[in-house]
Amino acid sequence: MNITVFDDLDKLYKKAADTFVDLSKKSIQKNDRFVVALSGGSSPKAIFNLLATEEYAGKIEWNKVYFFWVDERWVPLDDDKSNAKMTFETLLNKVPVNKDQIFPMYEDGILPEDYAAEYEQQIKNILGNKGIFDFILLGMGDDGHTASLFPGEAVLDENEKWVSAYYLKPQEMFRITLTSPLINKAENILVIAFGESKKHALNEVLNGEYNPKLYPLQLIDRKEGLQLFTDEKAKG
Numbered sequence: 439m440n441i442t443v444f445d446d447l448d449k450l451y452k453k454a455a456d457t458f459v460d461l462s463k464k465s466i467q468k469n470d471r472f473v474v475a476l477s478g479g480s481s482p483k484a485i486f487n488l489l490a491t492e493e494y495a496g497k498i499e500w501n502k503v504y505f506f507w508v509d510e511r512w513v514p515l516d517d518d519k520s521n522a523k524m525t526f527e528t529l530l531n532k533v534p535v536n537k538d539q540i541f542p543m544y545e546d547g548i549l550p551e552d553y554a555a556e557y558e559q560q561i562k563n564i565l566g567n568k569g570i571f572d573f574i575l576l577g578m579g580d581d582g583h584t585a586s587l588f589p590g591e592a593v594l595d596e597n598e599k600w601v602s603a604y605y606l607k608p609q610e611m612f613r614i615t616l617t618s619p620l621i622n623k624a625e626n627i628l629v630i631a632f633g634e635s636k637k638h639a640l641n642e643v644l645n646g647e648y649n650p651k652l653y654p655l656q657l658i659d660r661k662e663g664l665q666l667f668t669d670e671k672a673k674g
Contacts, residue, residue, distance in 0.1 A: 439660040441644075443673050447632065450667050451481070454628060455488040457665070458573070459497045461626055465572040466502050473564060474573045475506040475616060477585070478521025481630045482575060486529035500535045504564055508576060508621070509586035510543035512550045512603065512612035520544065543614050550603035550612040557614070558601040569600055571624040574616075578631035582639035582653035586615035589652050593617065618657035625663055629655070632669040640672050 444450040458474075465472040476482060488494055511519045515526075522542040530540060541560050545553050561569060576584045586606070587594055593602045593615065600620040606613050621627065631640050643655045650656040658664065 439662075439664040439666060441666045441668065441673075444632075444667065444669050447484075447669065450630070450632065450669065451484045451488055454481075454485045454575075454630065454667060455494055457628060458485070458489060459494060461573050462498050462503065465625075466499055469572075471502045471504060472499075472572050473504040473506070475508045475571050475575070475621075475624075476521075476525060477508045477575050477577050478510075478524055479577050481577060481632070483524055483528055485575075486525060490529045490532040495533050498533070500533045501539075503535060504539045504541070505530065505535065506541045506561060506571070507543040508574060509613060509615035511609075512544065512614055514546065515542055515544055550614050554599070554601040554603040554614055558599065561600060561620075569620055569623050573626045573628070574621055574624040576621070576627060576629045576655075576658070578629060578636060578639065578643070578655050580635045580639060582643055582655050584629070584655045584658065585621065586613035587618060587654040587657065588613075589654060594651060594654055594657065618654075622657075622659045622661075627658065627664045629658070629664070629666045630668075631655075631666065632672045634671045636668075636672040637674055640668065641674060 462472040507521055510521050513519045515522050543557060578584050581589055593604055596602050596617045597619055599617055602617050603612055603614040639653060642653050648656055
């Protein structure tokens with residue numbers, strides 16, 4: 439795992455956008471496509487805003503990029519809580535992406551558990567049975583969760599399904615998420631975690647005993663393709 443500590447968040451966002459561009463070029467050169475799974479939240483939003491600028495947008499062959507999501511709140515796509523809505527507003531509506539290469543993690547009129555199975559099939563339709571994403575963007579919550587893999591939830595033990603949906607009682611809502619076995623298949627993973635509020639969990643994830651039930655980000659394998667972008671406030 440490669441850890442980069444930034445002294446300025448703008449530098450972090452720029453490096454993340456540069457990473458997206460570089461990996462897109464390598465993947466398209468190799469496989470004629472770039473298949474990604476994106477996270478929601480404030481830091482991805484800043485990265486997506488950058489990617490939509492003239493400086494970055496012209497460097498990417500958008501018609502060869504396939505967009506999936508890492509996780510989602512089970513809310514309609516026009517709900518302000520929707521990760522997909524944020525991504526459309528900041529990026530996807532501003533660049534020439536083929537709409538049939540965008541796979542939001544929500545569908546009206548279906549149970550979340552049923553859609554999880556459908557979403558897994560959508561991934562297999564693009565990636566086949568190996569399920570290797572070219573790039574996955576992850577964050578980390580103050581409690582050490584990543585995607586919708588929250589401390590103490592049964593989804594942490596999932597080792598067969600690629601996508602799972604469940605009711606998260608503390609939030610009183612359904613969540614749908616990629617599972618750790620699928621995330622760990624990815625060629626490249628970038629985790630972004632910064633700020634004072636992340637310091638304790640990040641220290642436990644990196645230096646504490648292996649206890650993914652308490653700090654789920656520990657489920658993500660520390661392999662060569664894993665990068666962590668953080669700052670001095672979180673890293674200590």
